Amino acid sequence: MKNPFDVSGLKAAIGEMDRQELAKKFKDFWNGKPHGERRLGELYEGKTGLYRHREWRGVKDTLYYFYMIWLYNYITMVMDLMKYGGVVNFAKGVWRYRWVGQTYLPVLHWFDRGLEGLRGPALAASAWHYRGMVNSTIKQFQRMFKADTRLHGGEKNEAYWHTIAHNETVWGGVFYPWSDKFENVSMEMIPYFVTCHVNSHTVLNYIDAVQSIGLPGDPCPMCQAEAGIFVQDDVPDYAPFAIICNEACDASVATSNLQDWFLDKPIFALPMPMLFDDPLVKKHCMAEIEQMWKFIEEQTGVPFSYEQLVKKLKLQNELQEFEWEKWDVAANTEFYPINGVAQALYRIYQSQYGDNEIWHEVDRKVRKIMEKTVERRTKTFPNTRHRVIAWSCAPLYYSNWCTWAYNCWGLNVVINMDSLMFDMTIRTDSYEHTLEDMAQYHMWAPMRRMAVGGMKHMFELWEYMEKFNCDMVAMYDQLQCKGVQGLHGLFEDEFRDRDINAFWIPHALPDSRTVSRAEIRRLINDYMTTVMHEEPLDPSLLEFDDSMTW
């Protein structure tokens, strides 16, 4: 039997290596392999996307990942669970609701997928964005579980009476006047939207559930999934009333009907107008927000507080002002330390949820990192070949495609449409101005302003492309969004007329079965080889099977 401690073979092998080779091996160990030599695709186990081993990024960055991302986030997640409602509530929630148990336990793999290949400040700043989203997610589902009558033997406790439920595209800011006494938690943000990014398997149950009751499969799968969680009786009963809206489109109106049926609670409908450029429509929207405030006063018995509203809006404006600073660095330098997926997800989450302590904490950390990269002129994505702007709505099951695209092709997604939707602060100098700006913000909802908000807004792409110094467009093509489908040909014409390099990413928002991740990669590979005539930076990432991955 071979002696496992016999190292003579190893010694002989080392002896044969020349000094240069040894030095190179040590350098790769110390600094991590340079971009072109990483072969990240070889780290995956077949189909599952699990790693044979996690990436060795050099001593410093591997230890940073181990201590400051992996271990730090496991520990802070437990602390967050305890802070926001306790481990017992969490365990009860996991046992009762598929969307939390199946989705959020493997959350660190979500970090892994989004942060692959990153080094130094880009790794640190992007990871802080993920930390912010995790904290906010735990805060919300723990509030649901704390207030949920189903987990507390039918009891309507204090938390239940002090929680406001709403649709995920109702901006959290409209509840600021009551934010010192009430928590607002959207019904779909955590059970649906975030799950698709973390574990794309979960949502399929809900899409199938809504089709199983005879509804057609061709409307937007987001609307299907959001209705499906109600059909599956998988929404906690955590609030005495709800604010709903038509979200971005007509399919969501059907979702609202089902929610009205299954919630069986007082509901106020706060529509999002389609033609939001019309000043009369804005007036109408302002009146509707005021009506909703009256509804909340009536339901809660607590009067509207303008002081509280202004206090929170000022805090939200601080977040927006830092976001503008970030955009400035992203647009005009090579020192922006946030990768495409962290930028997109954090920004849409933060701007839709509204003010939250964790966003300020994350922004403070990111500001420090960004100031250093700018001061030291650190090229954060040194292998950038193209600066890409991503436009329209992204595939939720493959939001980390841009991490892959940078590692494989040097495509650096600098900015995306969802980040740019709420390009405004809100005036707080008078009630009238505040209400007017809040109506504007509400009308610029996700999937509304630049996705189905009319051609003028869809075509804001050209302006932002120039502003962010991008030379390429990643154009999302949500196959089941009738609004965007209608504009496909117009974009094709414009790309040709303007001589813009653009590739399409077809997808079905949360449903990974319609266009697989491998198919998305194949389309980009084809474009990069046949149109751009470029060679991949990491050929091991061209083709791999991740069909079963989270």
Next chain:
Amino acid sequence: MKKLLGKLLKLVLLANVALFIVFFFDLDGKLLFNVVEPFLKKHYDDMERKDTMKSPYDIDKFPKYEYQ
């Protein structure tokens, strides 16, 4: 006291090494993918659920909540 500190240091070091092995070889991911998720999925699939289609839809139960 010195012995205790030495033992504590060894324990911390050992815990670090063990955790690093879990991290580096993605053992947390493998456990969650191969054991925890299948177990929970089976639990959720087997769970008895309310037939929501049988719940009545009384559309006039609540007022219209219209305000001036």
